[in-house]
Amino acid sequence: MMKGLGMGKDRKGRVAGKVAVVTGAASGLGEAIAVLLAQEGAAVMVCDIDADGGKRVVSDIGAAGGEAAFHSLDVTDEAAWDAAMAAVVDRFGGLDVLVNNAGIAPVGDMDMPFELWRKVMSVNLDGAFLGTRAAIRTMSAGSRKGSIVNMSSTMGYVAEPTTAAYSASKGGVRLLTKAAAMHCSAKQLPIRVNSVHPGMCLTPMVKSYLEHYPEERARQIASHPIGHLGDPRDVAYGVLYLASDESAFSTGTELQIDGGYLAK
Template sequence: MAELRDKVALITGGASGIGRETACLFAAQGARVAVADIDEGGGAETVARIAAAGGAAAFFPLDVADEAAWEATVPAVVERFGGLQVLVNGAGIELVRKIPDTSLADFRRVTAINLDGTFLGTKLGMTAMRQGGGGAIVNISSVAGINGQIRQIAYCASKGAVRLLTKAAAMEAAHYGYNVRVNSVHPGTIETPMVHGMVAHHDEAGQRAAMEKLRQMQPAGRLGQPIDVAKVILFLASDAADFITGAEIVVDGGLTIG
C-alpha cells in the first residue's frame, strides 16, 4: 500500500495530535511530508518518528496566522521536495469560555489561527498545486463547525466558517479547472493534547472523571483516536477520492447522530 507515492504533503499542526498522526500515516503511504507548526520541538519529534520508520519528512516552522510566513513556507516546501500535491490545514486551537467572558481579542485569536490560517493555506497551497498540475486540500473543521456548542462561541464560529470556506474553495477550483479538490473532515471527541487541555483545570482524579464522562457521551463507546481521523484524511487526500470535492466527512463515532 502506497496511496500517496510520489506526492508531497504539507501538514499544519503536524507537531501534535491529529496532525502528527496524519504526517506519520502519510509518510508510511509513500508521501514526502512537510511538517509545519509553531511547536519546533514537537515538529522535530514527528520528523524523527517518520525518519525512524524509514519515511521522508522535514520540519518547517510556521505560524499559520502569519501571511508572510505562509508566503515563505510554501515555496520552501516546493523547493525542498520538488512540488506540492497535498495540503492538510490541521493547526488549530480550542477556547472553552462563556460568551460574556470571551473578549474580542479571544475571539480574534481563535479565528486568526483556525480560520485565517486555513484561508491562507488554501490560498497559497492551491496556487502552488495549480502550478504543479493539481492536488488535494483537506481542512480539519470539527463537529463544532456543524452544531452549536456551549462555551465555544469562537471555536464554533471559526470551524463553521472553515466548513463553508472549504465548499467555496472547492467550487471555485472546479469552476476554473484548477484540478484541486478541497474537502473537510469534522472530528468529534478525539483523544489528543487539545482534549486533555480542556479538562486540565481539574485535579488528577477530576481529569480522569471528566475523560470518563466524555467517553460515556460517545455512542461508539470510546473516544476517537488520532488514527481514526488520519485514515479519513488519507482517503480524501488520495486518488481514491478523485471525484470528491466540497464534501464534509464527520468522524465522530456517532456523536452527532441524534
C-alpha cells in the same frame, strides 16, 4: 514506536510519490496525519510553531524509513505561507496535498474577551483561508492535481455554551471549504477541497481540557454513541483517503469521523 510501520524508501503506498504539507503537525491529529501520510509513501513537510515537537515528528518518520522535513510556520502569518510554499517546492519539487490542521480550542462562552475571539478566528479560520489560497496558487503553478483537507470539527455543526468562537471558526472552515472547492471547479483547476469533522479524540489538546475539567470525561464519552473517545489515527485514516486519488470524485464534501456524535 514508529519502527516496523512499513515506511520505506521504495515509497509504496496509497499516497506514494505525493508531496504533503501538514500544519499543526508537531502534536495530536497533525502528528498522526503526518506519520500516516509518510507511512503511505508521501514526502511530508511537517509545519508548526512548535519547532521541538515538529523536529521530533520528522525524526520519528525518518527513523521508520519515511521522508519528512520540518518548516516553522505560524498559519496566521500571510508572508510565512509564501515562504512555506517556496520551501516545500524547493525541498520536494512541488505540492500535491495540504492538510490545514493547526487549530486551537480555548474554552470561552459569549462573555469572552474580544481578544480571545480574534485569536481563535485568526488561527482556525484565517489560517485555513491563507493555507487554502497559498496551496491553490502553488498547485496551479506546478500544474499538479491537488487535494486540500481542512480540519473542521463536530463543532462546525453544533455548539456547546463554551465553544462560541471555536464553533464559529469551525463552521467557517466547513463553508470556506465548499467555496474553495467551487472556486477550483469554476476555474477548472484539478484541485479538490474537503473538510474533516472529528468528534473528541484523545490528543494533547483534549487531554489538557479533560485534566482541567475532569467531570467532562464521562459526559463526553456519553455524547459519543460509539461509547468511547477517538484515537488520532481514526482521523488520520480519513485524511489519508481524502489526500489520496481514491477520493478522486469527492470535492466540497464533509467527512464526519465522530463516533456517531452528529447522528443523534
